[in-house]
Amino acid sequence: MLLLDADRLIDGAADFALVRGQLRIDGDRIVAVAPSGSADGGDGGASGDRRGGARPGDVRISLPGCTLLPGLIDFHTHAGIDTRHAGLSAQAHAPQPIATGDAVGRLQDDLRSGVTTARLCGDIGGLDLRLRAEIDAGRVVGPRLFVAGRAMRSPRGGGGAIASVLTDDPDDIAHAVRANLADGADLIKLFVSDGVGDPSRDPTACYYGEAHVAAATRHAHEAGRAVAAHLLGGPGVAEAIRGGLDVIEHGWFLSDADLDLAARHGTLITLTLGVLCGPDTRAFGGIPAEDARLLELGERACDTARKVIARGMRYVVGTDAVHGHLADEVRWLVALGETPVRAIQAATARPAQALGMAQRLGTLEPGKTADVIAVEGDPLADISTLRRIRLVVRAGRIVHGRAA
Numbered sequence: 001m002l003l004l005d006a007d008r009l010i011d012g013a014a015d016f017a018l019v020r021g022q023l024r025i026d027g028d029r030i031v032a033v034a035p036s037g038s039a040d041g042g043d044g045g046a047s048g049d050r051r052g053g054a055r056p057g058d059v060r061i062s063l064p065g066c067t068l069l070p071g072l073i074d075f076h077t078h079a080g081i082d083t084r085h086a087g088l089s090a091q092a093h094a095p096q097p098i099a100t101g102d103a104v105g106r107l108q109d110d111l112r113s114g115v116t117t118a119r120l121c122g123d124i125g126g127l128d129l130r131l132r133a134e135i136d137a138g139r140v141v142g143p144r145l146f147v148a149g150r151a152m153r154s155p156r157g158g159g160g161a162i163a164s165v166l167t168d169d170p171d172d173i174a175h176a177v178r179a180n181l182a183d184g185a186d187l188i189k190l191f192v193s194d195g196v197g198d199p200s201r202d203p204t205a206c207y208y209g210e211a212h213v214a215a216a217t218r219h220a221h222e223a224g225r226a227v228a229a230h231l232l233g234g235p236g237v238a239e240a241i242r243g244g245l246d247v248i249e250h251g252w253f254l255s256d257a258d259l260d261l262a263a264r265h266g267t268l269i270t271l272t273l274g275v276l277c278g279p280d281t282r283a284f285g286g287i288p289a290e291d292a293r294l295l296e297l298g299e300r301a302c303d304t305a306r307k308v309i310a311r312g313m314r315y316v317v318g319t320d321a322v323h324g325h326l327a328d329e330v331r332w333l334v335a336l337g338e339t340p341v342r343a344i345q346a347a348t349a350r351p352a353q354a355l356g357m358a359q360r361l362g363t364l365e366p367g368k369t370a371d372v373i374a375v376e377g378d379p380l381a382d383i384s385t386l387r388r389i390r391l392v393v394r395a396g397r398i399v400h401g402r403a404a
């Protein structure tokens with residue numbers, strides 16, 4: 001049994017923190033969550049232990065000054081690229097041994113930053129499926145992965161160096177979806193709109209319409225899988241939602257009408273602000289942080305995110321391959337008006353639910369998988385403490401950190 005004792009515990013379900021929380025972990029499961037020092041250690045006395053819950057052979061880790069939280073879930077990233085560095089296409093198309101080594105390093109940066117689960121939104125050459133298999137088999141230490149495999153876009157445009165099926169034909173899309181599902185994809189990813197990397201292109205120009213999205217959702221939904229689209233805004237939003245789209249990725253320039261439509265259909269939005277707006281993390285091939293066009297686009301993206309938050313819409317957060325910086329995404333949410341608890345839930349309970357994993361992941365509750373992080377300080381008082389990772393436990397195993 002592993003016992004973690006900290007000053008506070010945020011279980012991700014309630015809207016408050018337990019003072020002096022203790023977590024008991026047996027194997028890969030959480031068996032009890034309780035205030036520390038309760039006579040029975042929080043398991044109702046079933047163990048018959050009356051000395052604070054510890055038994056011979058238990059490992060107890062004291063984390064004074066720390067807060068325990070559920071492991072974080074990065075809902076939109078890519079193992080094959082790091083968007084802080086130039087040459088995304090070259091990164092994505094690196095020879096396999098190099099691409100694999102780099103990807104493992106990036107995922108381990110994520111893990112050390114508290115990300116115990118990552119949703120990978122498109123790869124080149126089946127990289128993410130291979131990584132998932134290696135991690136699941138225990139040969140590589142990394143976050144638990146949910147992967148899209150080969151993403152699809154139009155040959156005419158569509159943001160993203162990381163799409164590997166280029167087609168305008170809905171039948172080809174249906175074929176690629178079936179192939180991805182046969183390979184074990186957990187979700188399907190389309191690029192519907194353009195990106196912001198090329199100043200000569202309109203980021204809200206859309207290349208896929210209702211028929212393209214419907215071709216994907218028909219097969220994906222039959223298999224119980226969601227369809228996500230890189231979609232910054234524009235006419236493709238209404239078309240994609242009519243085609244059955246489940247997740248709008250980025251959504252930086254969604255109009256009020258788009259937000260109304262997404263709310264009516266319960267379409268999930270993945271906010272990824274840091275990759276566009278973050279002072280340290282601005283990406284897109286080394287475009288300078290002071291680039292006036294990107295600054296203006298960043299302002300617009302923040303305005304949209306403010307509305308998503310103020311309206312109480314369904315949303316989660318992702319880094320879009322700014323590896324190791326999911327905590328910054330959570331910090332953005334608070335800066336834009338979200339409460340700290342709901343901001344934390346956007347990177348824990350809500351993505352777990354969106355992945356269909358609410359029974360196992362996303363909160364610290366008995367019976368759930370023991371994905372736990374300890375941070376120095378109190379994130380409810382200062383959300384930036386989420387960056388101060390002391391300990392990361394993934395499925396009951398300490399994968400990063402120190403006891404004191």
Ligand SMILES: [Zn+2]
Pocket residue numbers: 076077078121320
């Ligand atoms: Zn992406």
